[in-house]
Amino acid sequence: MSSVDILVPNLPESVADATVAVWHKKVGDTVEQDDILLEIETDKIMLEVPAPNTGTLESILEQEGSIVISGQLLARLHIIDQIVSKKDIKQTIQNQKSSVTSTASQEHIITQDNEEERHKILTPSIRKLVAEHNLQPKNIKSSGTKGRLTRQDIETHIRSTKKQHYTDQKNYIDIDHHQIKNINNDRKETRILMSRLRKRISERLLAVTNTTAMLTTFNEVNMQPITILRKKYGELFEERYGIKLGLMSFYVKAVLEGLKNFPAINASIDGEEIVYYNYFDVSIAVSTIRGLVTPVLRNIDALSIPDIEKNIKNLAEKGKNGKLTIEELNGGNFTITNGGIFGSLMSTPIINPPQSAILGMHAIKDRPMVLDGQIVILPMMYLALSYDHRLIDGKDSVSFLVYIKELLEDPMRLFLEI
Template sequence: MSNFDILTPVLPESVADATVVVWHKKVGDNIKRDDILVEIETDKVVLEVPAMSDGILDSILEPEGATVTSKQLLGKMSELAVSGGVTRATTQVSEKTPSDRHSASLTTNTKSSDTVSPAIRRLLAENDLDVSQIKGSGVGGRITREDVEKVLSSENELSNNQENADVKPLTPFNHIGDRDEKRVPMTRLRKRIAERLLEVKNSTAMLTTFNEVDMQPIMTLRKTYGEKFEKQHGARLGFMSFYIKAIVEALKRFPEINASIDGDDIVYHNYFDISIAVSTPRGLVTPVLRNCDKLSMAEIEKQIKLLAEKGRNGKLTVEDLTGGNFTLTNGGVFGSLMSTPIINPPQSAILGMHAIKERPVAINGEVVIRPMMYLALSYDHRLIDGKESVSFLVAIKDLLEDPTRLLLEI
């Protein structure tokens, strides 16, 4: 018998262990190569464990909810071998083909032909039933159709009960009068988010400064060139590419905001990897858009769309989430008018963009209605002084209000 092990994937150095989230297969299931057997959740991503070949799932050693480490044994499979043109499982349980079962049943039924009619023999063969296990209720102990159907009904009920026993019961509700509460375990990602939020609060001197930007120039530009841009590049001209371009230019002018603290040292980064906050069904994650200073606006839009899709589908990898020198979060897509975003450690700053709302503003001594957006920069005051933070935010504002400067880099 040829068996092989189902192992936890190799976890990154920064990840000590993981949790078994769900087994997609049950013991005894036939498995095809590349079928997803089990999902493993780390504090960053969900890892899928595929089958390496066709086979049958023999055992599950680590059930759902178990904590596992890198390369730990999760279960075992028996490999399928091809013999005589028929694929058979190399397990200790012999499997019969439909024709084998039919022949065997006919042979067994022939031994008791006096109590089994041809029609009943055919019904027994079709359902792989043993005549010796059925008690006939007809005249002279003859087996009737009702006797067979009774056995089939009993077997189906037993099978359903077994399947229901394999399914984990839902967490019961606590009834408090006419109100209910439900207690569910916190996911590993949610635990890690909570830990990082507390870490930021306790280990940084975080402040937030605000400004506002007139989005009319960018909205006019998008309206004028958006359709042509999409036809030429195959990507929609969104706001994010303008934001990223403005951030990169501002970071070049204020390198402290692109730096981080490591012990007693300040690490200045000569590259521009921007983390993009993405909301997923599992929680907020921050995949990284790398080398943003070398990307065109079309490339930025395409990569952001790709990362967002991977986040929604649970396909982000550890590499997608590793690194980043500065974070951009856009709460405006959910309607947020203003917020104080929390720094993503070990970074030193995060920029929050918000909903664009028409408001009356004074321009050249006149009150006009313009599409305005609030900006919020949260920063670590241990590294970044107030002057640099305010000047950085003003630079973002100026670049967005005159997007031509983004192209000229002035």
């Protein structure tokens, strides 16, 4: 018999510390290898810490809410040479009292008839989350070990249940969906602790205001050429590459050419030095249930249009499912954000430090424009480039945005790199 230390996973240099979010096991619990012991919240993502061996949780040294750093001791697991498998014990109980139905995809839905017994298998944190969102666990697909409901299962279920039902015209406040419910009968206030991600976002936004000379320049682009190109080749593109031809790949390609021609925008300030990057890593803003994150497309100069589309889709899906890794969120020299998917017509995006610029794309709207002396209806989009004026001059910022506009209005130049 021996013990093994449970340590905080290695965090990248950009992540100074993390918070113990929730313990799924308590001292004395018997656990199997790969059972999730706890979740740690960083500024960017939630990390699950699994049991490295089968054994008994001997001690917990850092409680929920504790701030921890890489390699810090969290708990000790007592390893027993001969241990009865929890799986066997649980199977016996299930044969007598309940059944777990497996779907074709081997995802599990909790279907125990006895609601009280089913409720007992939820961890305290999951039970609390279920109660906060007024959910029925039996309706939620589970992906955890042995059919265990995880935090991610809850978040996925919340995202998929967008339509809210209103009864008797009574409203109440739904924090996650920004909807008002029950205000006619109740004037209570709801207070919740900010997540580490939300705290970090607020800190970074305030820091940008205080530490940069941020300005925004605007332009507009005629999206008709790209619209025609997508309509003409979209079906063939999807047949060949198995993915739809979207807009972001054009934006990324245009940004690549812009960064090549305006090195000051592919740079950052480090103390009294200017760092110019000879590689092209672009962050793509992705909305998740926990907030906005910016996974990175690396070496975009080596990616084709299909590669970019596949990578963006992969990052977006991982973001929605809470599967992004710290490595995928770390770095980036420039950011593209598309508020247009939410209907934004125009905005002033905020720089993602330590980067020096961010490009905001917006909703495409048909508008009357003058073309060759004639008034025509064209699909137009506003562009916004926010930049740090300490590093980037007005001339470079305006010229960069005009160049992006010209490339998007003549997309064949993107393939010819001219």
